[in-house]
Each structure stands twice: as structure tokens, then as C-alpha cells.
Amino acid sequence: MDFIDYYKVLGVDKNAKPEDIKKAYRKAARKLHPDLNPNDKEAHKKFQQVNEANEVLSDVEKRKKYDKYGKDWQHGEAYDKARQEQSRAYAGGGGQSFSGGNEEDDFSDFFSSMFGGGGKSSSRGQSKFRGQDYNAELHLALSDILKSHQQTLTVNGKNVRITIPAGVENGQKIKLKDYGSPGVNGGPNGDLYLTFVIKDNHHFKRLGNDLYMNKDIELYDAVLGGDVTIDTLTGKLKVKIKPETQNGSKIKLKGKGVPVYKKEEEFGDLIITWNIKIPVNLTEKEIELFTQLKDLRP
Amino acid sequence: MPNENLIDAQICCTHYNIEYSFIDSLQQYGLLQISTIKEERFIPSNELQKLEKLIRLHYDMDINLEGIEAISYLLDKVENMQSEMIQMRNRLRLYEEE
Secondary structure (H helix, E strand, O other): OOOOHHHHHHOHHHHHHHHHHHHHHHHHHHHHHHOOOOOHHHHHEEEEHHHHHHHHOOOOHHHHHHHHHHHOOOHHHHHHHOOOOOOOOOOOOOOOOOOOOOOOOOOOOOHHHHHHHOOOOOOOOOOOOOOOOOOEEEEEHHHHHHHOOEEEEEEEOEEEEEOOOOOOOOOOOOEEEEOOOOOOOOOOOOEEEEEEEEOOOOEEEOOOOOOEEEEHHHHHHHHHHHHEHHHHHHHHEEEEEOOOOOEEEEEEEOOOOOOOOEEEEEEEEEEEEEEEEOOOOOOOOHHHHHHHHHHHHO | OOOOOOOEEEHHHHHHOOHHHHHHHHHHHOOOOOEEEEEEEEEEEEHHHHHHHHHHHHHHHOOHHHHHHHHHHHHHHHHHHHHHHHHHHHOHHHHHHH
């Protein structure tokens, strides 16, 4: 656990007056507050540090203690004694820090060790009305989104049974009402925002509802036509190769893509790009025959 | 009959310790939706999260209403751009080497 220089975090001098600290804090908050930096984890992390620094430096008692022990906060009986006595006094108490937003308002180990856990209140000394929102990611395979199905997740010790809708897009968010942090003083709970992270699988890449894949075919099938077996997401499928198929040409298999979101009966397409394999290690006979073919071409 | 999804604006002001005029201004700036029933004003419960955010911006961060209006507009743009970025990233994956 490292010492945190709260003065440095807020960018103020050690002799800074309370109004300077307040000013520095507000300035930092206007840059880093989660309300102004949606989905920016780095800004949220920095804001936590700023909030913590303000929690300590804007509270006369906490600042006094922080200044007294400073870098030697881990040593000395006097400090330990003071910590035990004061931790009770500070727990649940509050300096002046911002509330709300989506930030996780955990305090650092350094803060908890020195002040015995963090208590927050808004700058207007009011209780919070609504619990915080949580953000989480759910990683799924492409094959998991073919049909709507239910899955049980554990969020902060609570089991949540959710329906994963067929055709859900990578990066799409759903809101699970009331599964966020509990509300305060009877207020409503926050919400849980779940982001779906869907990986392309080994064979397919997805774009919207369509799937794309490359398929190797033999030169002779490309020239003369033939059949090839394709692995789709729902099973194997025999596909005809037209004679004189060109390398890199595409075919579309209608309805073999992923389901359309909220329209489970409709599907996207599977687009196959043909990749013609040129034979190698030719025998003398093959070279002879290829040469004959070459000579036949005008 | 009281609507469970509507909260009396006056109660909100007391709860959040804010002036009624602030709610008025938010409505005038088009930042908050307010319902008026028999001359009583109500805030829909689904607007509460937005209201809390606006309160934080104004009272905690000292941002005036003109600033909040500009921020709201820019945040909407950020949200749209983030969603567009997700779509572009998904599209880009098509062309990336495995």
C-alpha cells in the first residue's frame, strides 16, 4: 500500500486554504466527474483519487491527522492508537465530496487504513435518493446469440436471471432495473447496465446480422464446378460451386446468418468468399497436362 | 388518482434541497420533462436520474444553466459517437487479421 500525496492529487500547496482546496477540487471535478466522462474508466479512476483527496483535505480533523503522520502513517504506536479511536468517529461521517454518477466510490487502501473506511455525503449535506448504477460485461460466443435464452448471473452476491435476446449486437447494452447499488433512506436501487461482448468465432466474422467466412476450394472444383460442405452456425450444409468460379468471388446463403434482434424469425445471410487452392508439388504428368491446357488457350 | 410514476416537484425540491426555480429553469431550457396536472407540477420517475445529474452539475460543480445546456448537447453527441464507434469497431474486425 503506497502513500498518497493528496496535495499533489489536487495540485495545491501544503499551506492551501480551505477555499483553495474547494476551488481546486471543483476544477478537477469539472474535468473528471463521471457525469461528464461517460464510459471513461480512466477518468472515473482519477476522479476517485480527487474525491478522496478532497474528502481528507476539506475536513479539518482528517487533514490535521494526514499532515501529522504523512509518509510515516504506517509507523508509531501513537498513530495506531489514534487510528483505532478515530476510525469509529469517522466511519459514516462525511467531508464534502460529490455524489452520484456511475463511479465506484471505493476509497483507496491507504485512505481506509488511515481513516477507517470512507463516508461520503454530498456537498449539500443531503442523503442520497437513489443507489448507484453498476456496469458489467457479459462475454458470449457467437453461437450463444442464435436463440433467446435465459442465463443466471451473480451480481454483487445476488443471482440475476436474465434473458439474452437472440441477435444481440457486440457492445449492446441492456439495463436491468434495480440491480444496482441499494438506495439510501428508502430510495430506489440503482440499475445494472450490462454490456454484451460477443466474440467472432474461428470460422465466422459478423457484420450486423450477416456472417462472413472464407472457404478453401480445390482448383478443379473452381474450374469445373462441384460441391463443398460448409459448416454453418446451425450445422453442415452442402453448397454447389459454379463452374469457372473466380478466386475471391462471393456467394450469399440467404437466412444463414444470425437472427435479427427482436425479430427472432428473421435471419441475416452467410456470405462465403471462395479461396481457390492452387495445387503444389505437381507430378511430371500434371505439369504435362497443365502445359497442354495452357497451349489450348488462345 | 395519484400516478405512481409522477413525483410532486415540490417534494423533489425538499428532498434534494434545491430551489423550485431551479426545476423551472431546467424545464425552460428543455433539460427536464415536467408534467402539469391540475396546475400541480410533477416530475416523471424516469426523469429522476437525469434530475440528479443536473443537480450535481449545477450545485456540486458550479456550472450555470447555459453551461449545463451545452454539456447536455455535447454528452448526447459523445453518446452517439461512442455507439457509432462500437459499430465501426465491429465492422473493422471483419478486415482484421485473425
